[in-house]
Amino acid sequence: MKYIDNQPNPKNRKKMEENNPPKLKSEEQVDLTLDKEVGKNLEKFKAFLKDSSDVVIREFSLGTQSIPCALVYVDGLVNIAVINEQILKPMMYQIALLETSLNQPIQPDKIFEVVKLHALTVGEVKEVKTLDDAFLRVLSGEVAVIIDGFDKILIANARGWPQRGIQEPPSETVIRGPREGFTETLRVNTALLRRKIKDPNLVIKTVQVGRRGKTDVAYAYIKGVASQELVEEVERRLNQIDVDIFLDSSQIEQYIQDNYLTYFPQIEVTERPDKTVASLAEGRVAILMDNSPFALIVPATFYQFFQSAEDYYERWILASIIRLLRWSGAILASLTPALYVAIVSFHPGFIPTNLVISIAATRATVPFPAFVEALLMEITFELLREAGARLPRAIGQTIGIVGGLIVGDAAVRAGITSPIMVIVVAITAIASFIIPSYSAAMAIRLLRFPFIVLAATFGIYGVMLGFIILNVHLVTLKSFGVSYMTPQAPIRYQDWKDFLIRLPSQIMMRRPTSTYPVDIDRRNQDPVKEETQ
Amino acid sequence: MKERTDKLSNAQILFVVSSSIIGVTVLVLPRTATELAKAGGFIATFITGMLMALVLVITALLARRFPNNTIIEYSKEIIGLVPAKILGFVFFCYFVCVVTTILRLFFDAIKVLLLKNTPLEVLIITFLLAAVYLCLNGISSIAKICELFEPLVVGTMLLVILLSLEDINFEELLPAFKQDVFEWIYAIPHLTISYLGFEVLLFITPYAQDTSKVVKYGFLGILPSIFIYSLFVAIVVGKVGVEPVTRSLYPTIQLARYIKFPGGFAERFDIFFMVFWILGAYTTVSSFLYLSSVSITRLLGLINYKPFILLIVPVIYMLALFPQNIKEISIFSQYVSYLGVALLAVVVVLYILTVILKKGEALRNDDK
Numbered sequence: 001m002k003y004i005d006n007q008p009n010p011k012n013r014k015k016m017e018e019n020n021p022p023k024l025k026s027e028e029q030v031d032l033t034l035d036k037e038v039g040k041n042l043e044k045f046k047a048f049l050k051d052s053s054d055v056v057i058r059e060f061s062l063g064t065q066s067i068p069c070a071l072v073y074v075d076g077l078v079n080i081a082v083i084n085e086q087i088l089k090p091m092m093y094q095i096a097l098l099e100t101s102l103n104q105p106i107q108p109d110k111i112f113e114v115v116k117l118h119a120l121t122v123g124e125v126k127e128v129k130t131l132d133d134a135f136l137r138v139l140s141g142e143v144a145v146i147i148d149g150f151d152k153i154l155i156a157n158a159r160g161w162p163q164r165g166i167q168e169p170p171s172e173t174v175i176r177g178p179r180e181g182f183t184e185t186l187r188v189n190t191a192l193l194r195r196k197i198k199d200p201n202l203v204i205k206t207v208q209v210g211r212r213g214k215t216d217v218a219y220a221y222i223k224g225v226a227s228q229e230l231v232e233e234v235e236r237r238l239n240q241i242d243v244d245i246f247l248d249s250s251q252i253e254q255y256i257q258d259n260y261l262t263y264f265p266q267i268e269v270t271e272r273p274d275k276t277v278a279s280l281a282e283g284r285v286a287i288l289m290d291n292s293p294f295a296l297i298v299p300a301t302f303y304q305f306f307q308s309a310e311d312y313y314e315r316w317i318l319a320s321i322i323r324l325l326r327w328s329g330a331i332l333a334s335l336t337p338a339l340y341v342a343i344v345s346f347h348p349g350f351i352p353t354n355l356v357i358s359i360a361a362t363r364a365t366v367p368f369p370a371f372v373e374a375l376l377m378e379i380t381f382e383l384l385r386e387a388g389a390r391l392p393r394a395i396g397q398t399i400g401i402v403g404g405l406i407v408g409d410a411a412v413r414a415g416i417t418s419p420i421m422v423i424v425v426a427i428t429a430i431a432s433f434i435i436p437s438y439s440a441a442m443a444i445r446l447l448r449f450p451f452i453v454l455a456a457t458f459g460i461y462g463v464m465l466g467f468i469i470l471n472v473h474l475v476t477l478k479s480f481g482v483s484y485m486t487p488q489a490p491i492r493y494q495d496w497k498d499f500l501i502r503l504p505s506q507i508m509m510r511r512p513t514s515t516y517p518v519d520i521d522r523r524n525q526d527p528v529k530e531e532t533q
Numbered sequence: 534m535k536e537r538t539d540k541l542s543n544a545q546i547l548f549v550v551s552s553s554i555i556g557v558t559v560l561v562l563p564r565t566a567t568e569l570a571k572a573g574g575f576i577a578t579f580i581t582g583m584l585m586a587l588v589l590v591i592t593a594l595l596a597r598r599f600p601n602n603t604i605i606e607y608s609k610e611i612i613g614l615v616p617a618k619i620l621g622f623v624f625f626c627y628f629v630c631v632v633t634t635i636l637r638l639f640f641d642a643i644k645v646l647l648l649k650n651t652p653l654e655v656l657i658i659t660f661l662l663a664a665v666y667l668c669l670n671g672i673s674s675i676a677k678i679c680e681l682f683e684p685l686v687v688g689t690m691l692l693v694i695l696l697s698l699e700d701i702n703f704e705e706l707l708p709a710f711k712q713d714v715f716e717w718i719y720a721i722p723h724l725t726i727s728y729l730g731f732e733v734l735l736f737i738t739p740y741a742q743d744t745s746k747v748v749k750y751g752f753l754g755i756l757p758s759i760f761i762y763s764l765f766v767a768i769v770v771g772k773v774g775v776e777p778v779t780r781s782l783y784p785t786i787q788l789a790r791y792i793k794f795p796g797g798f799a800e801r802f803d804i805f806f807m808v809f810w811i812l813g814a815y816t817t818v819s820s821f822l823y824l825s826s827v828s829i830t831r832l833l834g835l836i837n838y839k840p841f842i843l844l845i846v847p848v849i850y851m852l853a854l855f856p857q858n859i860k861e862i863s864i865f866s867q868y869v870s871y872l873g874v875a876l877l878a879v880v881v882v883l884y885i886l887t888v889i890l891k892k893g894e895a896l897r898n899d900d901k
Contacts, residue, residue: 347647350804460804461647461656464811465663472667475677489677491544 032131038068038148044131045072045144055138060088062115063095065105068148072134077141079160082122087143087156090119112150120145124157136214163188169271169293171438174310181271186216186290192273193220193288197280201225207238209252209289213245216290217252220276226283227516233480234285234298249292256287256298258478263446265439266479268300275309283517299480301514303487303499305440306330311502320501327500329434330444332427337374338451338463340424344370346459365415371456373417377425378448380407385429486514540742543750545676549737549820550589550754552679553730555686555761556817557639560810561863562727562762563769563784569720572775573709575767577717578724582759585728588877589755593748595884596734598892600744604735604880605831611886620879621832624732627872628825629845631729632818633852634866636660639814641859642783646807657853661846664819668826668842672740675819682812687757689809693785694764696792696802701771708775725877726870727762730817731755735880736824782859822849 030047042057049055049072058071069091073083095114099105106114116125128134128144134153138144141159166188169181182189190204201223209217219234237256246252250269257266270276271293276286279297287296306326311319344363348356366373384403388396404426411417428448435441447470454462477484487495495512497503511517541549566574599607604624608617640656648656667678734751741747769784772791778784785806792802799805823838826845830838856862886892 347801347804350799350801352800458651458656458659459648460808461643461651461811464808465659468663468812468815469666471681472663472670472674472678475674475681476670483677485677485681489680490542491548491680 030131034129034131034134034151034153036149036151038070038146041146041153042070042072045134048135058088060092062091062111062147063106064099065108067108067111070146072138072144072146073158074139074141077139077161078143078158082158082160083143086121087145087158090121091115091145095119108149112147112152112154115145115147116154120154120156122156122158126155127152128155129153136208140214140216166192172270172272172275172309172436174308174313177309177313178272178274180273182273182276182288182293182295184291184293186218186288189273189288189293189295190218190220193277193280193286196273196277197222202280205235207235209238209241210246211242211244215246217246218288219285220280220288221285222280222283224519225281225511225517226285227518230283230285230299230480230515234287238287246289247291249287249289249294249296252287252289253296256296258480262473262477263443264302264474264477264484265305265437265443266300266477266484268297268304268437269294269439270297271295272309278309278312281522282511283515299482299515301479301482301486302440302474302484305437306435307498308436312505316502316504320503323501326434326436329431333432333435333441333445334447335451335463336424336428336431337378337448338455338466339460340421341370341374341452342455342460342463345456350460359418359420362418362420366418367415369456370421371452373421374424374452375449377411377417377421378428378452380411381425381429482514487512539671539673541673541676541737541740542742543746545673545680546734546737546741546747547750547754548679548683549676549733550731550751551757552683552686552813552816553733553820554728554755554758555683555690555813556727556730557635557642557810557814558727558866559690559762559765560638560642560783560785562724563766563778563788564781565723566720566766567770567775567778567784569723570716571708571712572706572770573712573717574720574770575706575763576709576712577720578727578766579759579763580717581721581724582728582755582762584721585725585731586752586755586759588881589731589734589751590748591881591884592731592877593734593738593751595880595887596738597744597747598887599738600741601739603739603827603831604883605828607892608883610892611883611890618832621828623872624876625825625828625832627869627876628821628828629849629852630865630869630872632821632825632849634726634862634869635814635818635821636849636853637856637862638866639810640853641862642786643807643811645783646786646804654854658850660815660818661822661850664815664822665842665846667815667819668823669839672737672823675816675823678819679816682816685809686813686816687761689806690761690765693789693792693802693806694761694768696794697768697772697788701768702774703771705771705774706767722874723867723870725874726866728755728758729870729873730820732873732876732880733820733824736827822846825849 030044032044035041035044038059042059045057049057054075056071056073056075060069060071061067062069071083071087095106095118098118116127126137128137129152134144134155137155141161143156143158145154145156147154163185164183166180166183168179172181180192182192186206193204194202199222202220203223204218204220206216206218208214217238219231219238221231234256238252241252241255243251243255253265253267253269254260259266268279270279276295276297280286284297284299287298306323311323314322343350344359348360351359363370368376380403384399384407388399388403391399408422412419412422428445432441432445435444451463451466454466456462458465471485475483475485475489483490486492487499492513494510495514497508498512502508509522510520511522513520562578563574566578570577596604605617605621608620611617612620636657640653640660643656644651644653667675731751731754734747738744738747765785765788769778769788772788773781773784781787786803789803789806790801794800794802794805822842822845826838826841829845830836830841856865
């Protein structure tokens with residue numbers, strides 16, 4: 001893996017010293033260990049949180065002995081009903097009730113255990129011993145319960161915040177197959193995975209990434225299927241990331257990919273739980289991030305970007321034909337304009353004479369050479385596409401109509417371009433949208449610009465030269481140690497069942513070998529046995 | 534995570550050998566074969582191929598006895614330091630000459646067919662730089678590229694053969710069976726250049742995953758070229774006739790030109806053929822460029838071959854531009870061919886010596 005070596009910048013440190021950032025005076029500095037007194041503990045919380053208006057600190061007393069207690073939580077991240085009914089009510093009211101019915105007060109040194117075991121009626125309760133842990137918990141939506149006389153804090157899970165419901169993934173729609181997609185909440189996403197694999201060997205581990213953001217990043221794999229080396233490598237790369245804030249899983253992708261000097265995606269991105277689960281079953285590792293509806297799947301090879309979830313739900317013959325169509329779409333999207341330029345300006349003899357004559361006739365009024373014509377039209381197309389993508393849907397369609405029909409027609413009538421060139425651009429555009437993965441489609445579509453330049457310089461030889469260099473680049477790429485062009489280079493014939501075409505499911509009884517799965521066979525599996533291995 | 538191994542798998546050995554062999558010379562092979570062996574050209578090609586397969590097996594056996602070294606190192610053990618150094622240097626010169634020949638032969642054809650106005654200098658340097666880019670990435674990348682391109686190259690050739698099968702005049706081939714055997718034998722040294730390239734085994738065996746299978750997969754690697762070459766010679770003669778073939782500059786391309794592309798999409802099949810041929814030439818040039826840099830590096834006792842690629846490239850470039858006309862190129866390629874045969878003879882002698890002197894690892898009887 002390549003990294004720019006990020007040494008702490010000495011200039012930055014100097015600058016920080018010059019700017020004189022507000023430092024706490026020695027008497028205000030906070031000792032991060034917890035105290036036994038509620039008041040002192042609250043002081044420590046307040047030292048950090050007193051300026052934030054969304055933090056709620058509620059002081060109250062417990063039971064008949066009126067032991068001072070306090071709750072700390074962030075408003076908006078918690079479910080107020082749970083706090084009122086499940087935390088405050090038992091502690092303030094029911095413990096007192098218990099004490100009166102028993103006619104004896106609870107001993108002060110046991111009160112912590114009693115609250116934890118008898119009073120709090122919430123599912124998840126933990127103890128933390130440092131202020132750091134407590135902050136992380138509180139700021140991710142849990143409630144800190146501070147009880148006087150103990151240097152530890154009870155953390156009760158009362159998370160609840162507004163979230164988007166499960167919707168159909170807009171970037172990967174299918175005609176047939178499940179319609180649910182990941183959401184921005186990590187727990188919902190892991191639940192979607194869990195609902196599809198009820199196997200104790202499905203492991204979902206969480207690490208925190210980002211110094212300030214402290215975003216939960218979960219990686220999921222099936223123990224006994226995914227290679228242990230792969231899991232360790234994912235863990236290592238995730239732990240290596242040292243940045244303050246992450247907003248989307250695509251940023252994690254940028255930090256854990258093998259090579260950032262290429263524009264081919266080396267990690268598969270999906271919004272679909274079914275696709276993620278299928279990848280887990282192939283021995284891959286999925287990385288999910290809180291706040292992001294996109295799961296990352298590693299390792300990824302080039303051919304994976306031509307697979308769609310629907311391939312496996314449709315009859316295999318139809319799916320195979322469609323997959324072949326996608327491969328030819330990739331070739332058309334990257335090469336059509338270059339071949340047009342090469343043939344028109346260097347090798348008109350290659351195509352039938354009638355066609356040459358009709359092309360020449362349409363090009364007669366065009367004042368530019370084919371190269372300029374192609375470049376002009378392709379750039380116009382990219383402009384229209386980008387404009388359409390960034391606008392609201394209704395206006396986007398208008399852009400499509402204006403661009404496609406009016407500008408195209410007008411350009412031909414004005415004699416700026418030939419009708420054949422418009423056809424070429426249209427073919428390129430349609431062919432590029434056939435590729436299911438957005439980032440792969442983008443990479444393949446943009447390839448046509450270097451190809452056009454090469455074609456204009458060296459004709460069809462230039463196109464081939466570009467093809468060669470492209471392929472050399474592709475074979476040198478790796479995704480988490482797996483060659484990018486597997487199963488074609490290096491050849492793995494076992495994996496060809498699901499490469500250019502998709503064979504019937506009955507034949508694909510083995511996992512792809514390129515991920516080095518622990519257990520290659522999909523049949524005869526005993527989950528409990530795998531657990532003990 | 535490192536990939537389990539960056540060593541060459543058996544299939545990769547096969548692909549590297551076969552794509553180093555199938556190269557540019559098939560463009561002129563039918564002419565050479567027919568000039569020397571008349572209608573029996575295809576038989577002479579086939580016999581040469583079989584002989585070469587035999588030599589390949591011997592080469593692979595020699596390489597297999599020293600699974601951790603290239604020939605530059607282990608020839609010292611067999612024939613002593615000074616002769617080994619001389620042999621290594623000859624190998625280096627030979628590889629450089631082969632790259633030069635291939636480049637020049639190929640780009641003359643490209644110029645005739647595709648790019649009449651582009652200067653040869655520009656074409657050769659672009660192609661060389663593309664090959665350098667691949668070689669700098671190491672042998673495993675070269676093997677992967679061979680795996681990617683070889684099916685396209687062989688596929689196009691089979692397509693040409695398949696589409697030319699109509700109206701072949703088999704009577705043109707019949708005189709072959711009345712010929713003198715010596716006519717075929719005489720043609721053999723001239724035809725060997727088409728099969729050269731398996732010397733790559735002497736240098737890639739240390740990188741093989743399973744050295745005991747090198748003989749088997751190397752042998753499988755030469756088979757496609759034997760059949761494709763023989764078929765080409767036979768079909769060209771059958772379609773065009775003996776006399777026109779000897780007068781044709783690039784008979785194989787001429788054969789492709791006769792093909793009517795089904796569906797009427799492409800008018801000139803020869804351009805289509807030539808385009809995929811670029812890939813074939815590329816794999817050959819890259820593997821020989823790699824060999825030449827590795828041989829000189831090993832000869833000097835160094836390990837990192839990458840700087841030498843950049844040092845060799847100007848030499849190859851100038852040598853490739855040196856011949857003035859097609860006649861000089863064919864004379865040059867003839868000498869290279871002879872040098873190749875001589876080196877193969879040396880390899881065979883080396884193998885016999887190793888067996889007699891019991892050097893290297895003893896033969897294991899587990900292959901084939």
